[in-house]
Amino acid sequence: DRTVRLFPPCNTANYLQITGPRSPSIVSVAQFRPEKDHKLQVEAFHCFVEKTGRSDVKLTLVGGVRNDEDKARVAELQDLAITLGVENLVEFEVSVPYTRLHEILSQSLIGLHTMWNEHFGIGVVEFMAAGIIPIAHNSGGPKNGHCCTWGWIPGYDQGTVL
Numbered sequence: 833d834r835t836v837r838l839f840p841p842c843n844t845a846n847y848l849q850i851t852g853p854r855s856p857s858i859v860s861v862a863q864f865r866p867e868k869d870h871k872l873q874v875e876a877f878h879c880f881v882e883k884t885g886r887s888d889v890k891l892t893l894v895g896g897v898r899n900d901e902d903k904a905r906v907a908e909l910q911d912l913a914i915t916l917g918v919e920n921l922v923e924f925e926v927s928v929p930y931t932r933l934h935e936i937l938s939q940s941l942i943g944l945h946t947m948w949n950e951h952f953g954i955g956v957v958e959f960m961a962a963g964i965i966p967i968a969h970n971s972g973g974p975k976n977g978h979c980c981t982w983g984w985i986p987g988y989d990q991g992t993v994l
Contacts, residue, residue: 842954844961850938856889859940859964861933861955862947864895864902864926869946869969870909876946878916887921891944892936894925937962945969 858877862868870893877891897903906926913922925936943959945968959966 842957844957846934847937847958847961847963850962852938854941854963855939856886857940858889858891858942858944859894859936859959860892860944860946861894861937861958862945864893864897864905864909866905867947868895869948870895870905871912872946873944874909874912874916874918874922876944877922878918881918881921890921890923891918892923892925892940894928894933894936896927937964940964942967 860870860873862870864870873891873893881887881889893909897906906924910919910922910924913919925932928936937958940962941964943956943962943964943966945953945956945959945966947953948969950969953968956966956968
């Protein structure tokens with residue numbers, strides 16, 4: 833009889849309970865798959881560190897691995913962080929339990945989501961529920977307001993580093 837709107841289509845109750853101080857940290861939550869563009873995140877973070885001189889900000893990449901290809905992708909990202917000189921500022925949290933993810937989100941200030949043309953962006957919804965400022969690719973679900981209407985990477989085009 834009654835129409836009910838269910839949005840977002842994920843359980844955000846635990847995130848809404850987060851309070852307390854945040855550390856100067858950026859978090860990314862996405863499986864380590866090519867389309868999630870973690871490489872761009874590490875490169876953009878390197879640019880941020882170079883331009884600001886900040887060495888107190890950390891980038892934490894949280895994600896699951898499905899197979900050996902994903903594990904190799906994580907190793908390549910770790911090598912990239914070393915090559916760019918930010919290995920001490922970039923942390924990799926691979927296939928962590930939900931309790932650890934919740935802990936990371938409760939301490940983070942900014943959430944980074946760089947997938948081009950993401951169909952929805954559940955990670956962005958989780959960022960917002962956890963009180964994290966989302967910065968998302970200006971395309972797909974995030975652009976069309978399916979999960980938020982602010983926090984874009986201004987002027988970002990696919991393949992362009994900030």
